[in-house]
Amino acid sequence: MSNQSFHQITVPTPYAVGDVHMYVYRGESVSLIDAGVNTDTAWDQLVVGLKEINLKPSDIEQIILTHHHPDHIGLTGRFEHEPIIYGHKLVEPWLNQSNQFFDQYLDFFNGLYEKWGVPHHFRNIEKTIAVTKKYSSKSELHHYLVEGDVIEGIPGMRVIETPGHAQSHLSFWDEKNRQMIVGDVLLKHISSNPLLEPPKNQGDARPKPLLEYRNSLEKLLDYDVDQFLPGHGKPFREHKELIERRLEKQSKRAENVFAYLKEKGPKTPYEICTWLFARQYETQFGLTMSETIGQLDYLESIGAVSSVETDGISYYAPSMIHQK
Template identity: 30%
Template sequence: MDDVHRLEIPTPFDVGRVNCYVFTGDGLTLLDPGPATGAAYDELTAGLDGLGFDVADVDRVLVTHPHMDHFGLANRVVEASGARAVAHRDATRALADPSGHFADEQVFFRPFLRAMGVPERVGETAVTLPEAYTDYQEPLAVDRELADGDTVDVGVDLTAVHTPGHAPGSVCFVAASEPVAFTGDHVLEHISPNPLLTLVPGTDDERTRSLPLYVDSLERLREVDATVGHSGHGDPVDDLEDRIGEILAHHHDRKDDIAAMIDERGSATAYDLMQEMFPDLPATEVFPGMSEIIGHLDLLEDEGRVDITETDGVRRYSLR
């Protein structure tokens, strides 16, 4: 693709740089501008300058999913340019009111983590920690809400494929002209994306079954006509189908590892299993770690392989 460029924008997160894609075929379009930091803004404007553009020239900002390393800076770009913001409709609440969304999640996940066996203090730290990161995002009002299958013309037609799992409202943008997909964090070359638990969009009392959703979304992307994935972090995925197969195999193996751990223990809480699988996890990783374990327990539950019992408000899993 001639009219697309990749800018690697710095983030303050462990994941490192985030890829911002710049489309110049029909006006100027940014896909995932980066987090709301001065360093990110400086590198974005310098990168646009290198392509012969100014931030004021931006016509559209596309967002693959409502995580701050990808969308945090979008509002600043919109304010500087009058660009239209485009994202999946399941992402609009988290984008428009990230603090309110986060507060709703805290209310839900505090008791939820306790029910999953997490000690109260550990759970409190896990749900409170993200408050430290709120400076890296600005609320973003979405001008165009996408549904699965909608097309955005950025010089090439990009079709939105809804791929929830890593985040609600995650979309991959599949190009019409070439077998290329812009995959956000749904498929990455060197990282197996975390199936983070979150609230089901539009509710405040129901969590997503993120890993089963993620696995289904991988199967969906495997069916589209794209061989190369331009992902949200790192280099392109050269063989998308192959990489999707690897990620599916990884989850399949891990699910069986977790079933074997339950078998050995007789019964276990999700927290017991997380401690066994990821010993000495830092507090910052407890929520992602629990999301991963619970995701695999959800898969086992969907396959009818586990029984769940509840004693004193704490859920235990045993093999059927």
């Protein structure tokens, strides 16, 4: 698929989400937006995709990343000529892959899972890290991007910070052509997940990804976009109704959690997760746990629930004023 300025190249991923897109922009310099997943098949298909527009991997001068997930940064390390890599500051540790970073990641989740009453056999964070490393790339981030930055080499392309799905998530807005590269913030065919991550600085309060995600969606309502170019699925427009639907669906889910707690009394996040995602939690534990804690953060933010700690375990229950 091509449009005025961006050429889409699609490669398969080993993840449930399926194919992932990259976008090539040819202007003052040749840019690649996002970098697929680190498999031989993905690399081969990128090479073929570039050839179709008369380019070779060595023609890519810069890579701009929407966020740090393996299916978006995977091939960065395969370019032998080392193109300049741009992204949010928080992409950096995922590209550098230091042991210290992953040790902290492990400690963070082990600590939370302990507190949330998660049984030991579900705490397979080492495996998550191993898979993430396998499909990512070790490389370097050369330039940090922040809200409002104009990306060099792509005239008029501005950075919008859109955290929630990932703490590092950026979207790119081409106002002149009314196109937005939106990564995984908003997908037409599936709802995107807010995912839990450690805080920027070890020891700080943890991020609340669902609250950030809602803010990011609300932020996008302010833009008049003709075409969204997503990380997965078809390009789309008319995002306002889609966003309203997604926000509505989330509040409904939170209402269900609230009703459950009102009926059953205090529960740990793990217990809530096994009820809310009875069919999925065993196979998609990290994802469903992130989603569950998101609903609890949301209910807490509107004053509907609060948590108490007993013997180091957190229990959530309706707040006093809501109990009648």
